[in-house]
Amino acid sequence: MATPAHLPETTAAGDNLLHAYLEVLRSQRQLSPHTISGYALDLRELQQYAGAQAIAELSAAHIRRCTSKLHAQGLNARSIARKLSSWRGFYRWLMEQHDLSSNPVEGIRAPKKSKPLPKALGADDAVRLVSHRGGDEATPRANRAMFELLYSSGLRVSELVGLDVAAVQEPGYASAGWIDLDQGEVHVTGKGNKPRIVPVGAPALEAVRDWLAIRGSLVKADPHPLFLSERGTRISARLVQLRIKAHAQSLDIPANVHPHMLRHSFASHVLQSSGDLRAVQEMLGHSSIAATQVYTSLDFQHLATVYDQAHPRAKK
Template sequence: MTADAPRTEIHDYLEVLRTQRQLSPHTVENYRLDLLELKKFAGEFSLASLSYHQIRRFTSQLHAQEVNPRSIARKLSCWRGYYRWLAEQITLPANPVDGIKPPKKNKSLPKALGTDDAVRLVSQHRSDTASQCANRAMFELLYSSGLRVSELVALDISQSIEKAHISLGWVDLEQAEVHVTGKGNKQRIVPVGRHAIDALLAWIAVRPTLLKADPHPLFLSERGSRISQRLVQLRIKAHAQSLGIPADVTPHVMRHSFASHVLQSSGDLRAVQEMLGHSSIAATQIYTSLDFQHLSKVYDQTHPRAKK
């Protein structure tokens, strides 16, 4: 194999991508750059001679350089395809990229509102209509108890329900707690704050004006049916935008805000796990990163030795 053979083979492979597979010019250019990067790593070795261990070492170097795991996964896919094509042109003992997995994608931290924005979002409401009262009660309950939106819309007006109806959840106003059925049919009881109780009482007082066929749903749409998850999402997003809150607020953001704010105040990870309904503490531990970020920010802003 001549010294410039890899360059020729790369060129031929890219032509196959352009003409036979008809990939876009942008995609072909990305393939070209990824293959040239591999060629640079190979140095004096030909691409055809690279081994599994050499490419795995190069992948580890990319990871150590903090290259995005998605980018590494794309490069491996490109190289794997190249060697698959190359094996049709010349004899290769094996595809040296087979079996090499990209590093795990970085887990993005859940978004959470600041305390001021969260309180402003749930406390500033018009209550001129029944739907506005429902909004206030729903948003207060999401932030007060950290419910999933699926759990919120499944709530029924009370526990006193006919035998033919199976309730997935209800609010006990006297005990100030909400009973929900979460993932895996796992039931849990979560406290409900005073402001959420007040908002629920105001909503229940006007709820009959929207009630039509089904008497069970706690939260109703303007048509009188059980409110949908999508409608809750649209309403909370519109409300946040009307208040000028820059974040893309969703019911899931309110759940994250509940968890991170409770953890910041209490430091009790097990309690947060129970209230969120996580089956494993590992799912809740991501909030410790959020809490650490908050503490680091406070430290940077207040500690004399941290100030620039």
């Protein structure tokens, strides 16, 4: 069968199956020339992978190895999924028209899309963000205490707003979290009602004490919440989000800063300095080390430096 002039030529001159399938796409399915070109490129790649072996004889194991090779070469999941779709359609046509017993691509999926790394602030920007108070009024004092605590201890914003001034055990009320200034630690209840205790740094303790010096004037009905809004009620997570975003913008920090970014910054900066993944896992309250390992990707240079300093075969 002659190759239509508008179709790309395939590399294997003796294999008319690809030409026939592409002609079906053109004449029967009436796909656009651009789409057919895409199919042709995908099928040519599969044919090149097959080499001397007939393309109709490839097995599911062959397809998996080809998919793994594409992934190892850095091809993204979406492109691999598109190639698998092209190949799957071709083998379905072979099953219908040429009595192929099975489709080797059926059931094979592209690798999962990699999750984007959490965004963290640089150490200089993080320190500048949390250390700048901006005034002696109640709101700037509360802001600095909250931001320092988020960065100092890696708290979730839900854990921050749930903090009380001290541990409370009353009928019908029990603290979800509280800060112990004397011990320099914060007690929180994280996801899955999992309690944990996290150290609090000296600057954060100083900022909280500075806020507590004026907090009493804002207290209304509920005396327990550590952080209050201007109305004297427990501050909401949404208000913390708005305040930290506005604060970052006022300092010209080039990032869309949100409370969880300070948690990411805490994790990555502690890991960069200590290399202790288990300790970071405990402080973040992750139930699995896998959830914490994402931060190892944020600073491979640090890990490479540790390797160079510690591994006997890395030394010159």
